[in-house]
Amino acid sequence: MMQREKKSTMERATNRWAPPAQIGQLRNVAFAVGAIAAVASGIGAFLTPQRFVQSYLVAYLWVLAAPLGALGLMMLHHVSRGAWGVLIRRILEAAARTLPFMAVLFLPVLLRMQDLYIWSDPAIVSEDALLQAKTPWLNTTFFTIRAGFYFLAWIGLTTVLTRISRSQDRASEGLSAARRLQSISAGGLVLFVVTVSFASFDWLMSLDPHWYSSIYGIYYMIGAVLTALCLTVVISLWLSGRTPMDGALRPLHFHDLGKLMLAFLMLWAYFAVSQLIIIWSGNLPEEVPWYIERTTGMWKWFAHAIILVHFALPFALLLSSDLKADAKRLVGVAGLVLVMRWVDMFWQAAPSMHLHHLHWLDVTTAIALGGIWTGLFLTQLQGTALIPRNEPFLEEALQHG
Amino acid sequence: MSLSNSSRPLRGYLAEFDAPEKVVDAIHRVREEGYEKYDTFSPYPCEEMADAMDVHRSWLPFIVLGGGITGALTGWALQFLTSTQVYPMNIGGRPYNSWPAFIVVIFECTILFAAFSAVLGMFALNRLPQPHHPLFGIESFKRASQDRYFLYVESTDPRFDIHSTRAFMESLDSSEVTAVED
Incomplete structure (x- = not known):
């Protein structure tokens, strides 16, 4: 133990990209906030177990988007080797490395499936021909096996890719590692898109098992990448004020991240609108109720808020190149989008669960999972050099700014 | 083609450079002198030159x-x-x-x-299309798309003077200064 600590301080002294020491304090704050909210949510779980697990599912899918999006973005960077990714790669890796914990945090959903998914209730299924026909796919055993497979795929990809990436800190053959990262990521992206699509079909779309939309998986996935990008912007601002990243992260790097945010925001809106137009045009009785439900009563205001605050406002702001290069203002937009991601998740999930108003558990579960996840993420970030030492494209990326 | 016996109107002076850093230094000097109607040419997009000219702002x-x-x-x-x-x-x-x-x-x-x-x-x-520009009459200017960098000060600049501007441009670290005529 002593020796290990000694070794890590040695490494810190020799590695100029070691993370700042203040990261530990930030992590503790995140854990403390998460723990307090978790205790409150725990009390709620005793008082109203069903409402707890419903709020929990929304918060979970909101938080899960961060590591998943980070994994996707990381592989996209390995494949494209864009200069934009070099300085944020370790942030994405740290985020993706929280996936094993996310697998553990999925257990409440698995254990309380019958409170969430009507297809898991035999009484309802026995009276519904359509649900009976879907039973080969939508049954609790297969659902659990699939969830295990998704996590296995994501954790496997993350482990392999971050191991190779960390080997770049030691070995001098950074380029051969970069080549391996590229070829693994190419196949990894295919696996990623398929598994994330099916995971969102299982966990989110099957809340309303009569309804289906084939674009839904991509819609959730792009939302996840947007979440990961916004988070990267926030943590990058924090890092840019401290050694060693203060000299490395410059306005042009934030400008790049801002451009990516704008692109993914538009892509997310593109999928949202595509789904709407297809379903609205088809006007079929098994598809269109999903939108009718979500554009009437209280949900109408959610829909308006999503169009205006999740899309129109950040879109208009991100058009400005001054704003994108100004890290502080960019973080403002990123924070807004992160909050709106939750609103979007709630708007999509809650009407299917027949929730008619907000509950304090919605807030506490979101803060609990958000805080705990941030703590886990910062723990991972603490244990890594912020830039791979033998990254072959580092000079290009630094000069780029 | 010397200054004295030319009958055609002078349009400006063109300085030739063999390295982008020299142009960047020259741009700083030109701006210090207060010239506004000048332009630079390079065979490829050169971020440093654009920075020095401060031309990122556009309508x-x-x-x-x-x-x-x-x-x-x-x-x-x-x-x-x-x-x-x-x-x-x-x-x-x-x-x-x-x-x-x-x-x-x-x-x-x-x-x-x-x-x-x-x-x-x-x-x-960019005031295009413009089928001809006096700069195209300069033989060495062809190398602006090969391996040379140029700085051009137009005679319409209020600070322009037929003698002092030439002297100033010759004081820059350029390999040649040419008078550009119609």
């Missing part, structure tokens, strides 16, 4: 934005007016003013108008 984004907004309004008006006023048609019982159906055309019109504004705006701001 083009606003032209494109204006074009995009015009396109969106045009696309909306086209559909709204035809489907509610001019030629209302009952399609599957949907309301005449069905905004979800309008989105695609509005989006495409936005892109179309914004792209045209970008191209035409760029031409207008």
Whole structure:
């Protein structure tokens, strides 16, 4: 133990990209906030177990988007080797490395499936021909096996890719590692898109098992990448004020991240609108109720808020190149989008669960999972050099700014 | 071609450089001297030169934005007016003013108008098309697209003087200063 600590301080002294020491304090704050909210949510779980697990599912899918999006973005960077990714790669890796914990945090959903998914209730299924026909796919055993497979795929990809990436800190053959990262990521992206699509079909779309939309998986996935990008912007601002990243992260790097945010925001809106137009045009009785439900009563205001605050406002702001290069203002937009991601998740999930108003558990579960996840993420970030030492494209990326 | 016996009007002076850093230094000197009507040429986009000239600001984004907004309004008006006023048609019982159906055309019109504004705006701001420019009469200027860097000060600049400007340009770290004539 002593020796290990000694070794890590040695490494810190020799590695100029070691993370700042203040990261530990930030992590503790995140854990403390998460723990307090978790205790409150725990009390709620005793008082109203069903409402707890419903709020929990929304918060979970909101938080899960961060590591998943980070994994996707990381592989996209390995494949494209864009200069934009070099300085944020370790942030994405740290985020993706929280996936094993996310697998553990999925257990409440698995254990309380019958409170969430009507297809898991035999009484309802026995009276519904359509649900009976879907039973080969939508049954609790297969659902659990699939969830295990998704996590296995994501954790496997993350482990392999971050191991190779960390080997770049030691070995001098950074380029051969970069080549391996590229070829693994190419196949990894295919696996990623398929598994994330099916995971969102299982966990989110099957809340309303009569309804289906084939674009839904991509819609959730792009939302996840947007979440990961916004988070990267926030943590990058924090890092840019401290050694060693203060000299490395410059306005042009934030400008790049801002451009990516704008692109993914538009892509997310593109999928949202595509789904709407297809379903609205088809006007079929098994598809269109999903939108009718979500554009009437209280949900109408959610829909308006999503169009205006999740899309129109950040879109208009991100058009400005001054704003994108100004890290502080960019973080403002990123924070807004992160909050709106939750609103979007709630708007999509809650009407299917027949929730008619907000509950304090919605807030506490979101803060609990958000805080705990941030703590886990910062723990991972603490244990890594912020830039791979033998990254072959580092000079290009630094000069780029 | 010397200064004294030329009958054609002088359009400016062109200084030739063999390295981009030298142009960057020269740009700083030119700006310190207060010249405004000058331009630089390099065989490839050179970020440092653009930085030194401080030419990142352009009206083009606003032209494109204006074009995009015009396109969106045009696309909306086209559909709204035809489907509610001019030629209302009952399609599957949907309301005449069905905004979800309008989105695609509005989006495409936005892109179309914004792209045209970008191209035409760029031409207008660069005062193109311009079939001829006196710089093309300079033999060595051909190397601006090969391996040389140039700085050109126009005679229309209020600070321009036929003798002192030449002397100033010769004091820069250039390999040659040429008089540009019509």
